Amino acid sequence: MSRTVGVLALQGDVREHVAALTACGVRAVPVRRAAELAAVDGLVLPGGESTTMSRLLGVFDLYEPLRAALADGLPAYGSCAGMILLASRILDTRADARHLDALDITVRRNAFGRQVESFETDLDLVGITDTAGAEPMRAVFIRAPWVEDVGAGVEVLGTVPSGPAAGRIVAVRGGNVLATSFHPEVTGDLRVHQYFVEML
Numbered sequence: 001m002s003r004t005v006g007v008l009a010l011q012g013d014v015r016e017h018v019a020a021l022t023a024c025g026v027r028a029v030p031v032r033r034a035a036e037l038a039a040v041d042g043l044v045l046p047g048g049e050s051t052t053m054s055r056l057l058g059v060f061d062l063y064e065p066l067r068a069a070l071a072d073g074l075p076a077y078g079s080c081a082g083m084i085l086l087a088s089r090i091l092d093t094r095a096d097a098r099h100l101d102a103l104d105i106t107v108r109r110n111a112f113g114r115q116v117e118s119f120e121t122d123l124d125l126v127g128i129t130d131t132a133g134a135e136p137m138r139a140v141f142i143r144a145p146w147v148e149d150v151g152a153g154v155e156v157l158g159t160v161p162s163g164p165a166a167g168r169i170v171a172v173r174g175g176n177v178l179a180t181s182f183h184p185e186v187t188g189d190l191r192v193h194q195y196f197v198e199m200l
């Protein structure tokens, strides 16, 4: 039976993730309520604005159920704002922004700074672009966070290859939780979504 993957649908790049997941052969459904959350095999937390999503998690009574589902091992993939929400520690956020503490990393919001708020680069990603003959992945960063440090048990999957931010961590996996600073849903390259579907 095909797996069902939810996309947290409070704000942000929801449709693009639903389309990418559908193209990977799973059933993709928007999630706005706890009952919908209970019916999925995995959850994508899209890019958007993390403090807004954090507030909406409270408005939709999803914060506690989602935190509990993640603590119970629900596989999750967070992109950009989604990475911020999943992190255990956040630098440069609002004091009242709640997060889900599901991935033992420290992220810095809007880390790439004003001049390069949005940029693209080619990335090599462990487990994703390292098969024979595979191309690097074109990665789109939009006012993106980077990962300042990772805890034991979190694997670094990718870093910025060159430029002022060379070496900064932008893709990680800790157990059932995957996160990228960039937006794979906007390029048509399905490899990050495929990797996540294989984690289910």
Ligand SMILES: NC(=O)CC[C@H](N)C(=O)O
Pocket (backbone or CB within 6 Å): 046, 047, 048, 049, 050, 051, 079, 080, 081, 082, 084, 109, 110, 142, 143, 144, 145
């Ligand atoms: N593209 C994005 O998701 C941007 C994230 C946004 N800067 C935030 O802090 O939430």
